[in-house]
Amino acid sequence: MRDFVWADELTGDRTEDVRALLLAARDTDGRPDVEPGGALPGEFTGPRHLLCLVGDGPSRVLAGYAHLDTDAFGRQVVELIVHPAHRRHGHGAAMLDEVVREASGPLRVWAHGDHPAAVRLAERFGLSRARELLVMGASSAEQEWPEPTLPEGVRLRTFVPGRDEQAVIDVNARAFDWHPEQSAFDVAALEQAERESWFDADGFFLAENAEGRVLGFHWTKVHPANPRRFDGVPVGEVYVVGVDPDAQGGGLGKALTLAGLRHLRDRGLDRIILYVEGDNAPAVAVYRKLGFTTVETDVQYAKGA
Numbered sequence: 187m188r189d190f191v192w193a194d195e196l197t198g199d200r201t202e203d204v205r206a207l208l209l210a211a212r213d214t215d216g217r218p219d220v221e222p223g224g225a226l227p228g229e230f231t232g233p234r235h236l237l238c239l240v241g242d243g244p245s246r247v248l249a250g251y252a253h254l255d256t257d258a259f260g261r262q263v264v265e266l267i268v269h270p271a272h273r274r275h276g277h278g279a280a281m282l283d284e285v286v287r288e289a290s291g292p293l294r295v296w297a298h299g300d301h302p303a304a305v306r307l308a309e310r311f312g313l314s315r316a317r318e319l320l321v322m323g324a325s326s327a328e329q330e331w332p333e334p335t336l337p338e339g340v341r342l343r344t345f346v347p348g349r350d351e352q353a354v355i356d357v358n359a360r361a362f363d364w365h366p367e368q369s370a371f372d373v374a375a376l377e378q379a380e381r382e383s384w385f386d387a388d389g390f391f392l393a394e395n396a397e398g399r400v401l402g403f404h405w406t407k408v409h410p411a412n413p414r415r416f417d418g419v420p421v422g423e424v425y426v427v428g429v430d431p432d433a434q435g436g437g438l439g440k441a442l443t444l445a446g447l448r449h450l451r452d453r454g455l456d457r458i459i460l461y462v463e464g465d466n467a468p469a470v471a472v473y474r475k476l477g478f479t480t481v482e483t484d485v486q487y488a489k490g491a
């Protein structure tokens with residue numbers, strides 16, 4: 187027996203059941219990035235949540251979970267995961283059918299890793315391939331990343347918690363006004379990130395002019411070893427590089443990127459990754475010149491615009 191339960195908020199045992207499912211998926215797929223304790227990853231916070239329950243009475247278990255949210259452009263976006271122990275029983279298709287009936291307006295469905303099963307499911311529901319997010323990787327031991335060359339009058343420093351949040355968000359808003367996720371990032375979200383165990387202000391670089399105005403930033407991140415991804419070693423990430431549009435075109439983005447890459451290398455991290463939109467040809471070209479190649483592809487399939 188299969189039942190669906192929609193909830194605007196996860197509390198108590200439901201939160202722990204979802205966490206257990208996400209951890210089981212991580213152990214099998216390498217995704218998502220979830221820890222045994224603490225808050226769920228940001229992509230699973232906020233309304234709405236779909237629970238797929240199977241079995242009868244006390245033996246009912248959580249076989250699948252979906253999170254439905256809205257991006258900065260009003261499109262509903264879903265993350266959908268079936269517990270590894272309950273796959274190949276039609277739960278994924280049934281959950282997607284439930285989401286399609288519940289969602290109003292344009293819908294985007296993430297397929298992380300672009301698995302063939304996700305391709306077949308998209309075809310079954312008439313979903314079109316709308317967005318590709320490339321995961322690119324490089325070995326720091328194999329690259330000669332030079333000292334960054336900054337534009338005249340610009341200097342680098344590291345982020346100061348409690349002082350720099352608004353300046354970073356102002357640059358972020360201008361640099362990513364086109365981005366469906368990053369454009370919605372705000373001061374509260376940044377302050378929340380600062381409370382995460384992985385946050386490191388020493389790996390958060392700011393570029394400022396002679397007047398002290400922040401022109402750009404490179405926020406790096408370090409991921410613990412994941413046995414299902416990236417050869418099971420700790421990984422450094424070019425998390426976010428943002429440059430104010432008024433300061434673009436002078437090499438500042440490359441300088442910030444190099445500063446972060448050299449920092450991650452100096453921390454002893456050989457494997458470095460980054461995420462970049464597949465249709466952002468200039469950025470992809472820059473990263474290829476820095477030694478990065480595509481190692482994974484995440485896809486959004488669309489229904490409607």
